[in-house]
Amino acid sequence: MRIGELAEATGTTARALRHYEQAGLITSERAANGYRLYDAGAAVRVRNIRGLLEVGLTLDDVRVFLPCLDGDVTAGPASDRALRVAADRLAVLDARIAAQVAVRDRLATALRRATGARVRPVA
Numbered sequence: 001m002r003i004g005e006l007a008e009a010t011g012t013t014a015r016a017l018r019h020y021e022q023a024g025l026i027t028s029e030r031a032a033n034g035y036r037l038y039d040a041g042a043a044v045r046v047r048n049i050r051g052l053l054e055v056g057l058t059l060d061d062v063r064v065f066l067p068c069l070d071g072d073v074t075a076g077p078a079s080d081r082a083l084r085v086a087a088d089r090l091a092v093l094d095a096r097i098a099a100q101v102a103v104r105d106r107l108a109t110a111l112r113r114a115t116g117a118r119v120r121p122v123a
Contacts, residue, residue, distance in 0.1 A: 001043075003028075003036045010046040017046065023059045025049055038114070047067045058094055061085045 003014045020026045020034075028036040046106055063071060064085045072094045078086075089111045 001040070003038070006038045006042055006046065008042045010050065012046060012050060020046065020049055020059070023063075025062060027071070030080050041070055044071070048073045057086070057089055061089055078110065 001009070003017055007014045007017055017026065017036075021028060026038070026049070028038050028042075031037050041084055048065070049062055051073065052065060053059070062069075064079075064082050068076065
């Protein structure tokens, strides 16, 4: 299938597919006219990539899952390396959330001081 067909079949964009290919997560052949051609299994791989990205992993993180991207990523037991990558990503997200909460709290405090507590943050 061509790139547009794969994008439509997986709910993504041709740009994202080119990005995944550049990152070494998917491959294509080239037709005589230069169009990228993907095999039918690419749709499963792209859906798995998108699923892993949606839970907060990065493209670099997804590389660890390459051996199982062509099947059901959640079917088999996770490797120690995959679990480590997921735990590390969770720690990064937790740190970012904590930093954002701290910034929000400082801003809320400054707003209360500046308004004599007349204005309260929405959240």
